[in-house]
Amino acid sequence: MTEELMHFVDGVRVKGTSGRFGDVFNPATGEVTKRAPLASADEVRKAIASSAAALPGWAATPPAKRAQVMFNFRDLLHKHMDELAELVSQEHGKTLDDAKGSVTRGLEVVEFACGIPHLLKGDYSASVAGGVDSFNTRQPVGVCAGITPFNFPAMVPMWMFPMALACGNTFILKPSERDPSCGVRLAELMFEAGLPEGCLNVINGDKEAVDTLLTDPGVGAISFVGSTAIGRYIYETGAAHGKRVQALCGAKNHMIIMPDADIDQAVDATIGAAYGSAGERCMAVSVAVAVGDEAADAFVKQLAPRVQSLKVGPYTDASAEMGPVITRESKERIERYIGEGLADGAELVVDGRGISLQGYENGYFVGGTLFDRVTTEMSIYKDEIFGPVLVVVRAESYDEAKQMVIDHEYGNGAAIFTRDGDTARNFTQDVNIGMVGVNVPIPVPVAYHSFGGWKASLFGDHSIHGMEGVRFYTKLKTVTARWPSGIKEGAVFNFHSGSDTGH
Numbered sequence: 034m035t036e037e038l039m040h041f042v043d044g045v046r047v048k049g050t051s052g053r054f055g056d057v058f059n060p061a062t063g064e065v066t067k068r069a070p071l072a073s074a075d076e077v078r079k080a081i082a083s084s085a086a087a088l089p090g091w092a093a094t095p096p097a098k099r100a101q102v103m104f105n106f107r108d109l110l111h112k113h114m115d116e117l118a119e120l121v122s123q124e125h126g127k128t129l130d131d132a133k134g135s136v137t138r139g140l141e142v143v144e145f146a147c148g149i150p151h152l153l154k155g156d157y158s159a160s161v162a163g164g165v166d167s168f169n170t171r172q173p174v175g176v177c178a179g180i181t182p183f184n185f186p187a188m189v190p191m192w193m194f195p196m197a198l199a200c201g202n203t204f205i206l207k208p209s210e211r212d213p214s215c216g217v218r219l220a221e222l223m224f225e226a227g228l229p230e231g232c233l234n235v236i237n238g239d240k241e242a243v244d245t246l247l248t249d250p251g252v253g254a255i256s257f258v259g260s261t262a263i264g265r266y267i268y269e270t271g272a273a274h275g276k277r278v279q280a281l282c283g284a285k286n287h288m289i290i291m292p293d294a295d296i297d298q299a300v301d302a303t304i305g306a307a308y309g310s311a312g313e314r315c316m317a318v319s320v321a322v323a324v325g326d327e328a329a330d331a332f333v334k335q336l337a338p339r340v341q342s343l344k345v346g347p348y349t350d351a352s353a354e355m356g357p358v359i360t361r362e363s364k365e366r367i368e369r370y371i372g373e374g375l376a377d378g379a380e381l382v383v384d385g386r387g388i389s390l391q392g393y394e395n396g397y398f399v400g401g402t403l404f405d406r407v408t409t410e411m412s413i414y415k416d417e418i419f420g421p422v423l424v425v426v427r428a429e430s431y432d433e434a435k436q437m438v439i440d441h442e443y444g445n446g447a448a449i450f451t452r453d454g455d456t457a458r459n460f461t462q463d464v465n466i467g468m469v470g471v472n473v474p475i476p477v478p479v480a481y482h483s484f485g486g487w488k489a490s491l492f493g494d495h496s497i498h499g500m501e502g503v504r505f506y507t508k509l510k511t512v513t514a515r516w517p518s519g520i521k522e523g524a525v526f527n528f529h530s531g532s533d534t535g536h
Contacts, residue, residue, distance in 0.1 A: 039217065055068070080236050100199065103195060120214045128356055142196065156169050172508055177202045180256070181208050183211035194233055196506055202254075257278070259280075259282065279493040285416070291456060307423040311420060312418070318448065319422065321425045355401065358420055371386055378408075445491075449461075480498055483501035
């Protein structure tokens with residue numbers, strides 16, 4: 034029997050009332066396992082009203098008490114790690130190790146949020162003028178909302194709501210309808226950790242729910258992670274309705290391999306960076322730029338057998354290194370790009386099409402795919418494929434390789450593998466990329482730094498988590514104060530009970 038999922042509002046699971054549902058699939062089998070309710074605009078507005086009602090009390094809660102809720106939540110995440118990873122793998126398809134790793138990266142942001150009393154400290158300047166002092170504080174934005182993608186149903190929500198809540202906001206999460214169960218479970222754990230009712234609500238839905246969050250005046254800020262086309266729409270619509278918006282979008286991350294690079298190290302790094310999570314992540318390495326034919330030949334020669342031998346299977350297979358992609362449409366899109374690459378003249382070194390596993394013939398499996406001799410005019414170079422496809426481009430010089438990174442429309446991440454410090458420093462300084470790795474293939478910042486790209490990879494002025502997260506989820510207020518000099522005759526300075534003068 035297909036399980037019917039629910040929303041989470043005012044501290045409890047609630048049934049959807051719109052009468053519309055979206056199917057949730059097991060990507061390894063192609064079977065419908067659950068149905069997610071797709072909220073109506075009225076249902077979303079009720080969640081907004083709930084969060085608005087909870088806002089004054091939560092915003093007035095001392096930061097140290099809000100931090101204690103985060104400490105409790107952290108402990109519960111450790112306790113329920115296996116359960117959360119299982120939920121992620123069931124609906125997304127990624128291996129359990131990969132799922133646990135993603136929960137852990139979200140947990141690190143929760144740990145950062147535990148330090149919110151320190152993070153919210155303001156600045157103070159005495160005597161900016163005669164008898165005048167000035168100071169600033171950071172105060173909550175209000176009701177915030179997060180629209181999160183299918184590829185990280187635990188990690189990305191935890192990049193958002195812990196920071197927003199720690200800063201004193203209330204929050205509405207709209208998880209991907211492809212794998213929504215983890216979002217509701219996280220909200221339950223937050224409630225168990227001591228979060229008051231209404232402070233974190235979860236609404237499942239599609240475009241109707243998203244548009245309501247974007248246009249309703251009760252929502253003050255929107256966080257989004259997903260594709261560039263939708264991110265641009267989120268940013269433009271939200272901003273047009275007076276909201277603060279951060280939209281983290283698509284990528285085509287390049288990894289430059291210099292002639293002096295440690296090829297063994299580069300190949301080891303590429304296997305995880307290009308094919309982990311079936312390539313369904315915005316920080317996946319999808320372009321390897323080898324400088325010089327000698328480096329390119331050595332890189333492809335060592336990489337090809339590793340890609341060919343990648344073990345593809347369901348998450349229940351402990352030996353699987355890569356699971357299925359999220360939907361049949363995703364599989365068809367990825368395979369279409371592989372065909373386009375062939376038609377455009379790229380050399381298909383490893384072909385990941387045609388994977389069929391016994392007992393999982395209807396699963397959405399695509400094997401690791403490797404192209405060589407790709408040019409910058411090809412669609413497999415220009416477009417974000419979002420699958421286990423790596424393209425190798427050959428450059429004659431470092432300057433040519435660097436210019437490819439600079440010229441590409443996306444600016445999320447880039448890496449360089451080299452032994453030369455001068456080259457590495459030049460690369461980190463010159464490229465117009467938000468996150469850069471030196472001999473590190475996936476330069477995702479730790480939780481106390483901030484995650485965000487440049488160019489078409491980010492719309493809005495703030496990156497996510499770290500201090501940028503604190504800045505996004507708070508508004509700065511600066512106070513300039515002058516007090517009359519002298520002591521009023523008859524003033525009382527004792528702190529006895531019932532005296533207003535002692536407070």
